[in-house]
Amino acid sequence: MLAVEILGLEKTYAAGFWRKKQKLALRPLHLEVKQGEVFGFLGPNGAGKTTTLKLLMGLICPTVGTARILGQDWRDPAVRARIGFLPEQPYFYDHLTPIELLDYYGTLSGLSPADRKLRIPKLLERVGLAEQGRVQLRKFSKGMLQRVGIAQAVLHEPEVVFLDEPMSGLDPIGRREVRDFIQALNDEGKTVFFSTHILSDAEALCDRVAILNRGELRSVGVVAELVSQKSNRVEIVWQGKSAVPAIQSLGGSCHVAGETVRAVLDESQLQAALDALKNQRVRLISVNPMGGSLEEYFLQNLGEAVEVRS
Amino acid sequence: MSSRIRAIAFNTFRETVRDRVLYNLVFFALLLVTMAPLFGQISIGVQRVLLVNLSLSAISIFGTVISIFVGISLVSKEIEKRTLYPVLSRPVGRGEFIVGKYFGLSGTLLVNTAAMALGFYLALFLMTRDFTRADANVLIAIYFIFLEFIIIIGLALLFSSFSTPLFSALFALSMFIAGTFAGDLRTFAEITHGPQKWLAIATSYLIPNLTSLNVITRVSHDQFIPRALVAYNTLYAMFYAAATICAALLIFSRRDLK
């Protein structure tokens, strides 16, 4: 049984003053997510990632198409008890405390009072909010809210967890913690489906990714396979500005910072470049094959500006 | 299902109370307290009439304002702040959500009205040092005011399920004003001739009938309120409120949540 099957989900909005214009948010999407996978849903802003998640959660209705989650119709309320959802930039009731919030959500998810009493403290500790259990949510920072969001998504121990931009707005420490958390969820056997536009995170975590752009699915595949596609570029770092023109004449692009130069050029020119540098007697720092990164693949295939974080 | 509705209702109540809605009780108390010296100037008989009229009108106005403005924000705030998403991604039906919200706010207004009623009776006791049979009559008027609230909350929910907060407030306010003159509108409809008559009659029955729910003056003059009216008003309010909730449900179930 597949965790998620998207069968031709499409979403068109009626736009314009008289609602005559059609705005296509998502072209007919076909996608499969296997159980136990960490599946990344990538794409620039406005690609349709959030639209897809909202469709799966039943927050909006598709124009055409259906989906199945854990083998059942995605609209079936019984399915909702087995999935968890973290919306983008979550916001919760200002005047509630995390304990009260999780208690409320737990009741809605069908957990018994005993269960809730048991799980909530443990969960808060797991996301690092044990101390703030009784502080009202309006006093929480963005990172803390994100942690509350993750907590509520996994409170009822769902089999599939859907996260919409879980890393957004977090500092590097926070992001690292979320990454570890996702990995931990996966280790527990849960399926994780998360959308992001930060490629390095996807590269590190995902078994497979799907890339969306402008409402259309561009490619799906195992990260390693997508990434190994030839890029033919090489990066050379050295010290010595004098060599810059020589390298540039070989078709390399140079970036100078003080005395250090970083150049990127075609693999075929590598030998010539190294010769030129040797002639100039510069101090070579590193030579690295470029590409082999999701970012390269992304830029090549989409040609759009994308965030790169490491 | 009922445990979820109860949870939503309780959460709505809690959120509303913590949002300091009950502070209006402070204003009510202040109002009564500042009016007290005025009462000293007049004869006892008129004192009582004035106190009843003033208190009950205040209860009605304060409560109506809360019903409209908090009622509207119930749905629209949740959509705007997206606090709705983690709720609806759980096994919660949209209908359960609306019903839960409705009972939550009605509960808040029940507490609010009860507190104000207590304040009123305290003021009455301080004034007359005695409880008469007629004083229990005032309770009926307060009960009717509460019935008004449950109708208005239903309307506020209905409008906010499909329109923006501003328009919802306008619609709800308009319905309230129209409802206050419902009796006159029905009279007008009956006087009308021609093809518009049916339209006028239909409209006059569509708006909430708040006229029969307002017995403030009668009660201030110690007039008897027939039991039948209590029964019919209760029935009417329940039917009307239920109708608004059904409509809200139907609309909200279809709505795309941006």
Add this chain to the structure above:
Amino acid sequence: MRRRATVFSACVLLICFLGSFFTLRRIERANLSNSMEDVLFISSPQFVKRASLGYSGLLADIYWMRVVQYFGRKHLRDSMEYKALAPLLDITTTLDPNLVVAYEWGSTFSRSTSTQRRRR
């Protein structure tokens, strides 16, 4: 399944609305509401005018309608109690001194009541 829920809700809506409609008819038929005191919530013409916040014309029309309905009802029941008539007319004409019909019919109403009183 969703369709069934929709149809069910729509039926409940209709039933509730009809319920409210018939209950309201019942209230009206039994004439349980709108006693004289309700109609004359505030009896001072000057106060009503001030409270009308500039909408005195509209309020005058409303009061006039109440005069008509009131007179019609009382007349039907052949009651001698026309206590509210004079104050109602007073308020109407204060709110809108140009509402001529109020003066015209007002005099007719008053005359017929005094005639009836004389007959007794």
